[in-house]
Amino acid sequence: MATVDDSALIWTRPEPGTRRPKFTREQIASTALAIADAEGFAAVSMRRIAHELGAGTMTLYYYVRTKDELIALMDDAIMSEALIPAEEFPTHWYDALAAVAERTWDVLMRHPWALRSLQNAPIGPNAMRHFEQSLAALADTGLAAPAKFALVTAVDDYVHGNVFRVAEFRATATPPEDRGAAEAAARFAETQYATGEFPHLQALFGGRVPHDGFPRLIGDTSERDRFRQGLVMLLDGMAHRMGLGLPER
Template identity: 40%
Template sequence: MAARPPAEEIIWMRPDRSRPAPRAALSREQIAAAALAVADAEGVDAVTMRRIARELGSGTMSLYRHVRTKDEVIDLIVDAALGEEDRPAGPSGDWRADLHRLAEAKRAVMLRHPWLARAAAGRPALGPNALASTEYALAALAGRGLAMEEAARVINTLNAFVTGFVQTEVEEAAWRRPPEEEGDGGGGDWRERTLPYLQQVLDSGRFPHFTRLVNEAEPYPDTGEAFAWQLRRVLDGLAAAVPE
């Protein structure tokens, strides 16, 4: 019955290119680890093939023995980061609590790696860790008489909301920060860059509701609380679709 490779190790998108390959000073894992470290320390834009190689003390082109393109490196570090998602081993029986916790865990991981939300949004979630997360969510919904297709929809809704939320959350946080110059004394933040334009917008009188929003809303909202609130609303909506 077409004996497939044993279950132990799944090689993310890479049918082995090295058949025996016991030697090899470089490995995909090392490359991924180095790239991940760089991304966390200096942002995903600092991740270049040359930089990874320098970090590993190897030649730039050597990396291509283990990785087809740079994009594959990004695939690797995205899934590696997703692997840090903190979730229990199995579902608790309370699907709503489980999915709530999962969403919070997803957000936490994406805040810990601010480049992650953007990077993950642009590629299929098929890495082992991404799959494990999906598997957990499906397990949380299992046994409730939901068709597989509907369970998938419930999870997709949640994922869309979470990645969408966190993406704007980190983007806004980065936007508030000054453009990252060497220890400048605090001058020149987002206010200076945007206030004149914003003022012009408000004074145009064309956006009265938006003007009220700017004037009345808390300028530094607690985004964690906002996330929890919105997540509850989404789960409320989904609850109607889940029997029991």
Template identity: 35%
Template sequence: MAGRAAEPEVIWARPERAGRGPRPAYSRADIAAAAVRIADADGIDAVSMRRVAGELGCGTMSLYNYVPRKEDLYELMVDAVSGEYELSEAAVGGDWYAGMLGLGRQTRDILRRHPWLTRVMSTGHAFSPNALRYLEHCLGVLDGLAAPQGTKMELIAMVNGTAMTAVAHEIAMAERARGLPWSEEQEQRVRSAYLHGQLADGAYPRLARVMAEGPAPGDPDESYERALRRLLDSFRREPAP
């Protein structure tokens, strides 16, 4: 039918090379690695088909023969960095709590190494080769958790979401600090003084009690560890299927 959009295509269903003809000059791994280097150095907004082609030393239109859409390029990038997980077979079928705790720490480390990931991650990227490998491993780690399979998938998603939220907050705070004409310490002193002034008249008694006890430790590593453990603790109480 005229004007009808083409059917969507999954990049992984597209052969990387034809059965015949010359060997392609670049692999998907080459293209993904070039794009990741650009994003790590200059941010995701710097990643364009032209910039990646320049990094590889080929023409922009030639790159479209390998990667039809920019969305496909993002998917290649996400898959490439998803390959950084160390998926130990020793964790499969063992202590699920310790296994997921370790994976949650790895997820945060990967997101910190590649801050642009928080901008491009989507559920559509959950079925790339390395993502499938990761999901299969997580489910193996969770063999010891007496819960429905759907609940296990929710747990995996929540661990990833916790890491994404924590790192996105760190990135936002760092960007904000870079834009201040004074130090972060000066900013916090002024805001703390204002807050204590607001609490002094008794309008917010619960908040006043919190501040009187002292704020929670602000170390981001400790905060993330607490959040991850509290999440996993909640699944220990899940009813068996």
């Protein structure tokens, strides 16, 4: 009968047991995150991490066996940043779930590359603690398990989707250096508007190219405030649908 090798998951193995280990998994993960934040995930390698730590590459394999294990450590390090200290955890379900969402948004905005590059990382202990906090927010609501799961995942989907969209917008927000390309885009939009097939787009962007029309729609509202506005609408709607009370303001 085949048995499952628990050691396949890095979380099931203790840190190297020498009396004074030179490095820790936390150091390795932190270094990998710093590289990815500065240069992109593609720059992360065991050799590069070893260079930053002043170690031999093979030395690091004593702590982390594979690239997949490194990805697991990086993802769980990010999830540790998303945890709310117990003494700061709000008592009302609405405020608590909003706090989890906002903190998660802040963390992912610091590491937006992670949504793509770490999406297949296995669930680690801090990811479980993060989910536990969301469920703890709903502990006194009286909701059944399926309703709790639906509410938590709806908020989680909104957070991840918003971060992904903001990151994509940032990547394309810089006007092209080639003025000819910008003018070509404007002419294309005008041509499409003239067909009469896009009356709602034309009205929304004031007849401008979408890239040029966004500032008028967004105004001076920050990315975080726009996220918060959408979160409030989501939570208010879910509260109404599920019969949950709102906090007193």
